[in-house]
Amino acid sequence: xxxxxxxxxxNKFFGDxxxxxxxxxxxxxxxxxxxxxxxxxxxxxLLRCLNGLESADGGHLRxxxxxxxxxxxxxxxxxQRVGMVFQSYHLFGHMSVLDNLLLGPLKVQKxxxxxxxxxxxxxxxxxxxxxxxxxxxxxxxxxxxxxIAIVRSLCMNPEVMLFDEVTAALDPEMxxxxxxxxxxLARDGMTLLIVTHEMAFARAVADRIVFMDAGxxxxxNDPESFFSNPQTARAQQFLEKFSYMESLPKxxxxxxxx
Amino acid sequence: MASSGLELLLVSxxxxxxxxxxxxxxSALGIVFSTLGGVAYGVLASLNRRGLNLVLRxxxxxxxxxxxxxxxxxxxxxxxxxxxxxxxxxWCAVLVLSxxxxxxVGEVVRGALRSLPLGQREAGLSIGLSAWQLYGYVLLPQAxxxxxxxxxxxxxxxxxxxxxxVLIGVVDVIKVGQQIIERTYESVLIYGVLFxxxxxxxxPLSAASRALERRWTHA
Numbered sequence: 001x002x003x004x005x006x007x008x009x010x011n012k013f014f015g016d017x018x019x020x021x022x023x024x025x026x027x028x029x030x031x032x033x034x035x036x037x038x039x040x041x042x043x044x045x046l047l048r049c050l051n052g053l054e055s056a057d058g059g060h061l062r063x064x065x066x067x068x069x070x071x072x073x074x075x076x077x078x079x080q081r082v083g084m085v086f087q088s089y090h091l092f093g094h095m096s097v098l099d100n101l102l103l104g105p106l107k108v109q110k111x112x113x114x115x116x117x118x119x120x121x122x123x124x125x126x127x128x129x130x131x132x133x134x135x136x137x138x139x140x141x142x143x144x145x146x147x148i149a150i151v152r153s154l155c156m157n158p159e160v161m162l163f164d165e166v167t168a169a170l171d172p173e174m175x176x177x178x179x180x181x182x183x184x185l186a187r188d189g190m191t192l193l194i195v196t197h198e199m200a201f202a203r204a205v206a207d208r209i210v211f212m213d214a215g216x217x218x219x220x221n222d223p224e225s226f227f228s229n230p231q232t233a234r235a236q237q238f239l240e241k242f243s244y245m246e247s248l249p250k251x252x253x254x255x256x257x258x
Numbered sequence: 259m260a261s262s263g264l265e266l267l268l269v270s271x272x273x274x275x276x277x278x279x280x281x282x283x284x285s286a287l288g289i290v291f292s293t294l295g296g297v298a299y300g301v302l303a304s305l306n307r308r309g310l311n312l313v314l315r316x317x318x319x320x321x322x323x324x325x326x327x328x329x330x331x332x333x334x335x336x337x338x339x340x341x342x343x344x345x346x347x348x349w350c351a352v353l354v355l356s357x358x359x360x361x362x363v364g365e366v367v368r369g370a371l372r373s374l375p376l377g378q379r380e381a382g383l384s385i386g387l388s389a390w391q392l393y394g395y396v397l398l399p400q401a402x403x404x405x406x407x408x409x410x411x412x413x414x415x416x417x418x419x420x421x422x423x424v425l426i427g428v429v430d431v432i433k434v435g436q437q438i439i440e441r442t443y444e445s446v447l448i449y450g451v452l453f454x455x456x457x458x459x460x461x462p463l464s465a466a467s468r469a470l471e472r473r474w475t476h477a
Contacts, residue, residue: 051384080386090381094400103395104385149381156385 002065004029004160004191005050010059012045012215019045021215022059027160032192034202034223037212038238043195046212047162050193051075051082064159080108083153083161087168089145091137097124097148098133104156116155123151127181143174147181160191167198179205199242203227211235263447270438270448277434278455280348284430285417287352292359292416293409299360300367300405301393314364321361327422329354334426351423359416366408370401403474410467414460431455 003026012020019042027033035043048054049061052068052075061068068078092100098120105116124130127147137145146166153161163182167175179201186192186205196202202209202223209226211219211234218232230236303314321329333354338344345353374397382396424433435448442448 053380053383076386076388079384082384084384086377086381088375088377090375090377092378092381092396092400104387107391107395108386108388152385 003027003062004031004064005193006060006062007046008060008062010046010049010061011057012042012049012054013057019215020049023215023217025210025217025220027191027193029159029191030189032186032194032205032207033210034194034196034206034208035210035212036196036199036202036238041212042215043212044164047084047164047193047195050162051079051084053084076108080104080156081159083156083158085146085149085153085161085163085166087165089137089142089149089169091145091149091152093137096134096136097129097140100137100148101152101155104152109156120151120155123154124148126184127151128177141174142170143177146170146174146178150178150181150185154185160193161185163192163194163196165195165197167196167201199227199239211238213238263444266438266442266444266447267451270434273434273438274431274451277429277431280423280428281417281420281430281432282459284348284351284355284423284428285420288355288359288416288420289413291352291356292363292412295356295360296363296367296409297398299364300371300401301398303364303368304371304397318361318365321358326354326358326419327425329358330422330426347423347427350426351420351428355416355420358419359412362412362415363409366405366412367401370405371397373404374400407467407471407474410463410470414463417460417463418456 005025005027007023007025010020010023010025011018023042023046025033025046035046037043045054049056050063052073056069059069063078063081067073091097092103095103098117101120101124102113102116105111105119106113109116121130121133124133127150129144129147129151132140132144132148137148140148150161150166166182167178170178175198179198182192182194183205192205194202194205204223206223209221209223210217211226211230211232213234218234219226219230221231226235227239230239299314299317302310330350333345334347334350378396378400379392382392387395421430421432423430432452435452439445439448
């Protein structure tokens, strides 16, 4: 099967600093790829390049075989095919939930209201938030807002969804409800590119783990192999930081302070 | 005195009314064009294009540094001399007020747009909105709350500044008042009327501005 997304020799600079170095990455249709790596390794930038929020500085980027770095690329068209969910949700604060969901389908895709509305309500029901359709974002919890933000992207019927640390701003209690939604999408066969620091989730949802450091992809493997037997020293070091937390000894009963 | 004052007022009313109409027309047009120009300025400034920002900056500084009165003289007396282009005094006043008002409103709009989280722009773009749609549906509506109170205050300044139009020959409410005073020497009465005229137009506006600010900062 040919790749839906192809990065080839992809470079990106912020000023003099090269944040993506000759990245090669292919994602097949229906595949769930989780990108791991330390902060600042370029993983978020990689996602943002894929829907044109950042511009590239060389190499190739293809979506469905079509070169996106060509001068004539219509990014508005591309963005409808590539959904993006952000760390801080970024719902439109002055609009109700339904208006948030319908803005793209009605104004960008010029779809019929009843059809778009039916889809929006079905998706809301699926994430368990149909009763919030007339609420405003400020009335919702972080986890609810993030589920709405996911639905907002889904309403555009994208071919691939990008998740950029979407649980990083959430209380631990709300992480689960968001991750369950993403897992549901993965089960449905949606193509997903996920940047996350939730290791257990990465292991559970990914078809493939991509490990990045300092703008390069250091290794790619299936989750079991990656987590149990990382090939590079850098990845081992990275994973040790997480296992360190889990292997901490339980706190001893405190001695009475006198 | 009381009866003669009242008489004078009644007799002068049509004349004062015509002057007031001029003042209100200049102010209203100035406010409309300043709003349109200011929104255009604010949106262009928020695009953060270097060349464009330089042009806007020069425009802003010109209207900040040079008094409105000088602009009035410059355009009213200067254009005919240097470009053989003469504008009627009424429209010259509207033009200068609009250019000045646009720079003032523009800075407010720019500030309000800049205060929005960057994520709003990115979220809008990532569902495929065009630049027009992004500003029309997402950014400007959210900036509206922050920009309305200070913009209304600028409106009151436009109304008050419109009185400078006297100096290029517009017969506005103040000019009419002066003519009546020259004839009757009833300066206290006439200036009292002018005071009330401006007060009753500007006070409700600034009260509205304060009320909106209170309501929206607590919302």
